[in-house]
Amino acid sequence: MKVLIVYAHPEPRSLNGALREIAVKELMAQGHEVQVSDLYADGWKSQVDRADFPSLARDERLITVAASKKAFEAGTLTSDVKAEIEKLLWADALILQFPLWWFTMPAILKGWVDRVFAYGFAYGVGEHSDRRWGDRYGEGTLAGKRAMLIVTAGGWEEHYAARGVNGPIDDLLFPINHGILYYPGYDVLPPFVVYRADGFDESRLGPVAEHLRKRMRTLFTTRPIPYRQQNAGDYLIPSMQLRPGLGDPGATGFGLHVDNEGGVNER
Amino acid sequence: MKVLIVYAHPEPRSLNGALREIAVKELMAQGHEVQVSDLYADGWKSQVDRADFPSLARDERLITVAASKKAFEAGTLTSDVKAEIEKLLWADALILQFPLWWFTMPAILKGWVDRVFAYGFAYGVGEHSDRRWGDRYGEGTLAGKRAMLIVTAGGWEEHYAARGVNGPIDDLLFPINHGILYYPGYDVLPPFVVYRADGFDESRLGPVAEHLRKRMRTLFTTRPIPYRQQNAGDYLIPSMQLRPGLGDPGATGFGLHVDNEGGVNER
Numbered sequence: 001m002k003v004l005i006v007y008a009h010p011e012p013r014s015l016n017g018a019l020r021e022i023a024v025k026e027l028m029a030q031g032h033e034v035q036v037s038d039l040y041a042d043g044w045k046s047q048v049d050r051a052d053f054p055s056l057a058r059d060e061r062l063i064t065v066a067a068s069k070k071a072f073e074a075g076t077l078t079s080d081v082k083a084e085i086e087k088l089l090w091a092d093a094l095i096l097q098f099p100l101w102w103f104t105m106p107a108i109l110k111g112w113v114d115r116v117f118a119y120g121f122a123y124g125v126g127e128h129s130d131r132r133w134g135d136r137y138g139e140g141t142l143a144g145k146r147a148m149l150i151v152t153a154g155g156w157e158e159h160y161a162a163r164g165v166n167g168p169i170d171d172l173l174f175p176i177n178h179g180i181l182y183y184p185g186y187d188v189l190p191p192f193v194v195y196r197a198d199g200f201d202e203s204r205l206g207p208v209a210e211h212l213r214k215r216m217r218t219l220f221t222t223r224p225i226p227y228r229q230q231n232a233g234d235y236l237i238p239s240m241q242l243r244p245g246l247g248d249p250g251a252t253g254f255g256l257h258v259d260n261e262g263g264v265n266e267r
Numbered sequence: 268m269k270v271l272i273v274y275a276h277p278e279p280r281s282l283n284g285a286l287r288e289i290a291v292k293e294l295m296a297q298g299h300e301v302q303v304s305d306l307y308a309d310g311w312k313s314q315v316d317r318a319d320f321p322s323l324a325r326d327e328r329l330i331t332v333a334a335s336k337k338a339f340e341a342g343t344l345t346s347d348v349k350a351e352i353e354k355l356l357w358a359d360a361l362i363l364q365f366p367l368w369w370f371t372m373p374a375i376l377k378g379w380v381d382r383v384f385a386y387g388f389a390y391g392v393g394e395h396s397d398r399r400w401g402d403r404y405g406e407g408t409l410a411g412k413r414a415m416l417i418v419t420a421g422g423w424e425e426h427y428a429a430r431g432v433n434g435p436i437d438d439l440l441f442p443i444n445h446g447i448l449y450y451p452g453y454d455v456l457p458p459f460v461v462y463r464a465d466g467f468d469e470s471r472l473g474p475v476a477e478h479l480r481k482r483m484r485t486l487f488t489t490r491p492i493p494y495r496q497q498n499a500g501d502y503l504i505p506s507m508q509l510r511p512g513l514g515d516p517g518a519t520g521f522g523l524h525v526d527n528e529g530g531v532n533e534r
Contacts, residue, residue: 010316011329046313047375048368049277062278064366065421065465099331101315103446104371107378108314114374137432154332158506163514163523165404165497165507167441171520175439179370198332230432239425240432247430253438253520256430 001220003027004091006037008098008109015152015200016099022209023095023150026216035087039108045080046111052078069119077118084116088142093219094186096176097150099197103172113180122184133237136183138229143185146219149173150212152197160195169193174254178227187224226259234259268487270294271358273304275365275376282419282467283366289476290362290417293483302354306375312347313378319345336386344385351383355409360486361453363443364417366464370439380447389451400504403450405496410452413486416440417479419464427462436460441521445494454491493526501526 005023009016020036027034037044050056053067055076071077077085088094098105105113117123122142126135135143151173153160160169169191170177177188192215194200194208215222228234234246247256272290276283287303294301304311317323320334322343338344344352355361365372372380384390389409393402402410418440420427427436436458437444444455459482461467461475482489495501501513514523 010314010331013328014330040314040316044314046378047277047307048373049307061280063281064277101381102377102384102450103442104377106315107374107381110369110371110377111313111374113369117369156505156507158508161508162519163509165502165509165524166446167521167524168519171438172442172446174434175370175442179433179439183369235432238423240423241425241428242430242432252429252435252518252522254434255519257432257434 001092002033002035002090003093003095003219004035004037004087005095005097006039006109006112008039008096008106008112010040012041015194015197015205016097018205019150019152019194019208019212020097022212023097023216026213027219030217032219035091037084037087037112039112042080044108044112045115046108048111048114052081052115054078065119065124069124072118072120081115081118084112085118085121088116091145093146093148094142094181095148095150096181098152100151100153100172103166105176117180117184125184128238130237132231133235133240135185136230137178138182138185138227139231140183140185145186146189146224147181147186148189148215148219148222149176149191149193151191152194152200154198155195157195160193171254177225178254178257182225182227188227189219189222189224228257228259268359269300269302269357270360270362270486271302271304271354272362272364273306273376273379275306275363275373275379277307279308282461282464282472283364285472286417286419286461286475286479287364289479290364290483293480294486297484299486302358304351304354304379306379309347311375311379312382313375315378315381319348319382321345332386332391336391339385339387348382348385351379352385352388355383358412360413360415361409361448362415362417363448365419367418367420367439370433372443384447384451392451395505397504399498400502400507402452403497404445405449405452405494406498407450407452412453413456413491414448414453415456415482415486415489416443416458416460418458419461419467421465422462424462427460438521444492445521445524449492449494455494456486456489456491495524495526 007020024034050062053071098109125140158164159166162168173191181188242256274287291301317329320338323334365376392407425431426433429435440458448455509523
């Protein structure tokens with residue numbers, strides 16, 4: 001199979017650098033083809049701006065959604081963005097690897113999402129009707145592919161637990177896992193997270209590496225997070241509210257969108 | 268009072284541009300001093316990299332936390348970052364204004380956080396003991412000041428409601444409101460959110476503008492979101508778990524960290 005790792009750390013001699021090498025090596029040992037987009041090494045341009053839309057007239061108002069749609073359709077996105085889109089279409093699995101900075105991804109990786117996830121490619125796909133609200137949340141261009149996060153976090157695991165002060169890690173990562181990866185169709189795997197990454201003691205690397213290798217070996221067999229498909233009956237259209245009665249009693253927030261029971265989608 | 272608006276939209280002729288003008292005008296009409304950091308107009312550098320730490324030796328491994336600590340202490344952060352820190356210290360209130368892209372802030376604004384929120388300034392402040400876990404979550408350098416978000420979102424309000432498919436807006440913004448703003452000490456106000464911002468009909472601007480002006484008039488009187496202070500007794504140290512029995516029965520995730528009852532902190 002084919003795997004793309006999008007890697008966002010400025011220092012190769014880091015824990016992230018070590019984890020990346022371990023992941024690549026194990027994936028290749030399993031016979032997979034691997035490409036790495038090393039955003040810092042590649043000098044990736046982080047922010048969306050007018051330069052992303054060369055066909056925009058000089059005095060034309062930049063409406064990012066409209067400009068993205070037009071440029072994707074006309075094939076006039078910049079070459080760095082087009083190359084990433086090709087890699088995403090090529091890959092059977094996408095791994096985003098990054099240090100958790102301020103409880104989300106570093107700016108350079110957010111800029112990769114903002115620029116590469118074009119209208120007509122990652123959003124604005126499919127019809128809107130009384131039965132569908134676009135191909136998104138479980139459907140879309142990248143459906144049938146898998147995605148997962150490899151994340152390092154400075155804090156303690158307890159601080160990211162169900163009642164930890166930072167908020168639960170699954171909720172902190174929900175806007176990425178659900179909002180960025182599930183949205184264009186990926187099946188999203190549980191994340192691989194290393195805690196207490198600041199001042200990481202080399203002696204801890206052994207078990208962490210073994211766990212990561214195992215996750216790489218099971219990349220194509222691990223059960224994805226059972227998010228609810230948008231257009232499969234669980235949501236009212238067009239209000240996109242979860243139907244009354246669905247969701248664990250007492251569940252609130254992001255947890256409602258995970259179907260732990262094997263709900264409508266799987267029956 | 269003094270207000271800093273950090274503004275992250277690439278097009279002045281946008282809904283965001285209009286909202287910014289309305290906010291600035293109303294704040295000045297109230298007698299406040301206002302500064303705007305217009306990240307796109309200023310050519311803000313989005314990503315953290317070696318160039319942020321000019322005193323780092325050429326071959327030295329970049330450990331971002333350590334480099335940030337050293338540079339903040341020694342006063343060797345870059346001049347653009349130092350200018351933003353001065354503005355934050357100057358301002359009694361901070362407003363972050365941005366379009367919601369992929370359920371969080373645009374890369375350029377994330378890069379502003381990643382670069383400006385230095386170790387020793389916004390994190391890594393205060394002692395760690397059996398009674399305190401640093402000055403954070405309600406304490407810290409920016410304590411006593413207020414912060415709020417002005418956000419535009421493409422989707423419908425219903426899609427961001429308690430049971431909406433995107434997840435509740437308060438949960439999507441929690442990593443920013445709690446993890447970025449409350450963390451270094453800000454009192455965080457409920458956000459101002461405009462939905463269906465794509466293709467925004469000018470005829471809708473009137474009521475939106477009036478609401479925004481009202482929010483600007485009440486910037487220093489609106490009740491902040493009652494997040495729980497970390498070191499005031501609600502959390503076990505050092506595990507930083509919310510004490511058993513605290514939190515609404517049935518509440519999970521981010522909601523636990525909002526004290527709707529007026530809990531330990533206020534008793």
